[in-house]
Amino acid sequence: MHQTFSRACFTILAFILFSMNAFSQTKINHFAVYAKDLKESAHFYEEVVGLTPIDEPFKDGLHAWYAIGYGLSMHLIEREKPWKEPLIDKTNHLCFSVEDLEAFIEKLAHHDIPFEDAVDNKGKINIRPDGIRQIYIQDPNGYWIEINDEY
Known part of the structure; x- marks a missing residue:
């Protein structure tokens, strides 16, 4: 009886563990950005x-890694x-979300970086239907970045 009970428990535990693994959600680990000039982009x-730099394991001068919150990274x-x-x-x-959008816009002005809203109006802030304010900028490679205040 004890052996049958143990076997049943093992079978149930194996099923639960398999089910948890089989139905676990895929999650993001990192994203990578192609850079023309690593130093300028960094x-x-x-x-x-x-962004805060984190350890870069390749040590080849062709990569830079950054913490982006919640254990995620950008390369x-x-x-x-x-x-x-x-x-x-x-x-x-x-x-990326920032705590103070006005302070971020001041930083952009300091670096002579233009911003625009979602529909290409230069120097304008977009307000989403949920009240979140957002702007768009481009990095040195031309990639678009949304900055919002959903912090």
């Missing part, structure tokens, strides 16, 4: 966007030459 993401990658122009559209963008 300066932008550190000084303008405000800048400079490929060996030649640079291949990516197709860039505002619809495909990264989004």
Whole structure:
């Protein structure tokens, strides 16, 4: 009887563990951004966007890694030459949230970086239907970045 009970418990536990693994949600680990000039892009993401560099395991001078919150990271990658122009559209963008959008806009002015709203109006702030304010900027490679105040 004890052996049958143990076997039943093992079978139930195995089923539960299999089910948890089989139905677990896929989660994001990191995203990578193709950089034409790693130093210029690193300066932008550190000084303008405000990301914190983290250990870069490759140590090859072609990568920079940044913490982006919740244990996630962003990787800048400079490929060996030649640079291949990516197709860039505002619809495909990264989004970062800041606590103080006005302070961020002041930082943009300090760095002479223009911003616009979602429909290309220069110097304008977009307000989403849920009240979140957002602007769009471009990094040194031309990629679009949304900055919003959903902090």
